[in-house]
Amino acid sequence: MRASDLSVDPVITGIGVVAPTGIGLDAHWQAALSGKSGIGLISRFDPAPYPVRLAGQVPGFDVAEQVPARLAPQTDFWTQTSLAATRDALADAGVDPARLPEFSMGVLTAASSSGAEFGQHEMGRLFTKGPAWVGTYQAIAWFFAATTGQLSIRHGMRGPAGVICTEQAGGLDTLGHARRLIRAGDGTRLMVTGGTDAPLCPYALVAQITNGKMSTGDDPATAFAPFSAEASGYVAGEGGAILIVESRESAAERGRTGYGAVTGYAAGFDPPPGSPRPPALRRTIDAALADAGLAPSDVDVVFADGAGVPHLDLAEAAAITAVFGARRVPVSVPKTLTGRMYAGGAALDVATALLALRHGTIPHCGAPVELAPGCEIDLVTGQPREAPLRTALVLSRGHGGFTSALVLRRPEA
Amino acid sequence: MSKFTLNDLRDIMRTSVGVEEGVDLDGPIDEVEFTELGYDSLALAEVCSQINRRVGVAIPEDDLLALITPAAIVRSVNELLVGTAG
Numbered sequence: 331m332r333a334s335d336l337s338v339d340p341v342i343t344g345i346g347v348v349a350p351t352g353i354g355l356d357a358h359w360q361a362a363l364s365g366k367s368g369i370g371l372i373s374r375f376d377p378a379p380y381p382v383r384l385a386g387q388v389p390g391f392d393v394a395e396q397v398p399a400r401l402a403p404q405t406d407f408w409t410q411t412s413l414a415a416t417r418d419a420l421a422d423a424g425v426d427p428a429r430l431p432e433f434s435m436g437v438l439t440a441a442s443s444s445g446a447e448f449g450q451h452e453m454g455r456l457f458t459k460g461p462a463w464v465g466t467y468q469a470i471a472w473f474f475a476a477t478t479g480q481l482s483i484r485h486g487m488r489g490p491a492g493v494i495c496t497e498q499a500g501g502l503d504t505l506g507h508a509r510r511l512i513r514a515g516d517g518t519r520l521m522v523t524g525g526t527d528a529p530l531c532p533y534a535l536v537a538q539i540t541n542g543k544m545s546t547g548d549d550p551a552t553a554f555a556p557f558s559a560e561a562s563g564y565v566a567g568e569g570g571a572i573l574i575v576e577s578r579e580s581a582a583e584r585g586r587t588g589y590g591a592v593t594g595y596a597a598g599f600d601p602p603p604g605s606p607r608p609p610a611l612r613r614t615i616d617a618a619l620a621d622a623g624l625a626p627s628d629v630d631v632v633f634a635d636g637a638g639v640p641h642l643d644l645a646e647a648a649a650i651t652a653v654f655g656a657r658r659v660p661v662s663v664p665k666t667l668t669g670r671m672y673a674g675g676a677a678l679d680v681a682t683a684l685l686a687l688r689h690g691t692i693p694h695c696g697a698p699v700e701l702a703p704g705c706e707i708d709l710v711t712g713q714p715r716e717a718p719l720r721t722a723l724v725l726s727r728g729h730g731g732f733t734s735a736l737v738l739r740r741p742e743a
Numbered sequence: 744m745s746k747f748t749l750n751d752l753r754d755i756m757r758t759s760v761g762v763e764e765g766v767d768l769d770g771p772i773d774e775v776e777f778t779e780l781g782y783d784s785l786a787l788a789e790v791c792s793q794i795n796r797r798v799g800v801a802i803p804e805d806d807l808l809a810l811i812t813p814a815a816i817v818r819s820v821n822e823l824l825v826g827t828a829g
Contacts, residue, residue: 399762
């Protein structure tokens with residue numbers, strides 16, 4: 331275990347949000363504080379024939395306005411939301427990439443659904459019209475690294491580049507990995523991290539439905555209720571957040587201290603189904619706190635994964651209780667307003683956590699709920715809760731066993 | 744189609760690949776190289792694919808690299824159209 335040292339931990343200086351809660355950081359934060367849900371009947375296609383009909387959708391994303399004309403035809407909505415969020419995140423950070431050495435900046439995004447909608451469109455043309463009708467850009471639009479590649483090219487960032495595919499855990503993993511790259515001290519000063527997702531086309535949705543964890547409810551207010559006695563699965567959401575992470579020295583050149591420092595990170599992987607070994611979450615939390623050099627009592631708020639699936643909720647509540655004690659730390663699940671956004675979900679949780687640290691306010695989860703038996707957590711419901719916040723823990727689990735935990739600390743004056 | 748014009752090409756470029764910021768597609772672009780219009784090899788491949796679908800002529804891939812301006816593409820398509828008609 332090392333002592334936490336903010337002088338070497340990188341800071342998050344810029345946030346861009348494109349989410350069901352709105353486009354832009356302010357719109358998202360206001361929606362989070364007022365409990366304004368972005369979940370509703372799917373409108374991107376007719377969901378009537380599908381067992382899952384609700385989702386969190388980004389309101390009013392005008393592609394012509396948000397995406398350069400040359401890039402729009404060659405990108406999926408997934409990449410387009412990342413392009414818009416990255417533009418906003420860089421502006422928020424006050425970074426002009428053209429003024430920085432190109433190899434000192436890198437891009438690391440999470441991907442999950444990737445360009446499924448773009449791919450479905452092109453595959454439809456292949457099956458109905460023939461190979462000559464498949465657009466050339468299918469070659470670069472659908473695959474997992476497409477967003478990272480487009481961001482790297484657009485902003486002239488030629489340092490480390492990669493994509494992490496750990497489903498919903500991916501947003502945290504990009505930050506953990508970027509922190510390692512920046513702290514290595516070999517020339518990387520700034521990383522574009524986080525991610526967005528576009529899981530709402532028939533092809534992508536039917537793939538998700540096979541996991542058996544999605545809510546088939548029709549009431550947007552109750553369909554996704556993590557830790558509730560009424561939990562019946564999750565609702566999917568599109569969009570996410572892009573986060574600019576940089577060394578403290580890099581931020582200080584512009585007089586910035588950032589929203590918060592990434593002071594601890596750990597990733598784990600669950601044992602196979604049926605194994606007598608416990609899920610990875612508890613030891614992942616322990617490892618992230620140890621990495622940060624913090625005790626459980628140092629954590630002021632937990633942003634939970636919030637699967638909305640009873641046995642997964644119970645496992646997460648048990649892990650939180652094992653580390654912190656029963657009802658000893660406030661827990662929130664802001665994704666109740668957006669649905670689970672896969673590659674974008676944890677990234678948006680980080681954005682929300684950083685705003686919570688800045689404003690000393692914990693956004694609540696949707697409607698008040700009756701906690702499921704066995705979930706001994708202090709879930710923030712009904713209304714936001716004001717509290718002096720210094721340290722936040724963000725948890726995320728991805729389908730298949732991916733488990734990650736990230737510790738964020740507000741910069742101390 | 745009897746003759747493929749620069750305006751036909753402009754329409755394909757605008758609708759299938761898009762226009763780079765700062766480029767006036769309606770200007771005198773005949774002899775402007777595609778690289779200056781912000782078009783890379785993938786963009787040209789998409790343009791040719793669209794020409795094949797709309798006009799019914801396939802520009803041989805080997806010829807593509809030599810067609811570095813809109814005027815060259817228009818000439819090539821019209822030569823192929825004549826060949827098709829004959």
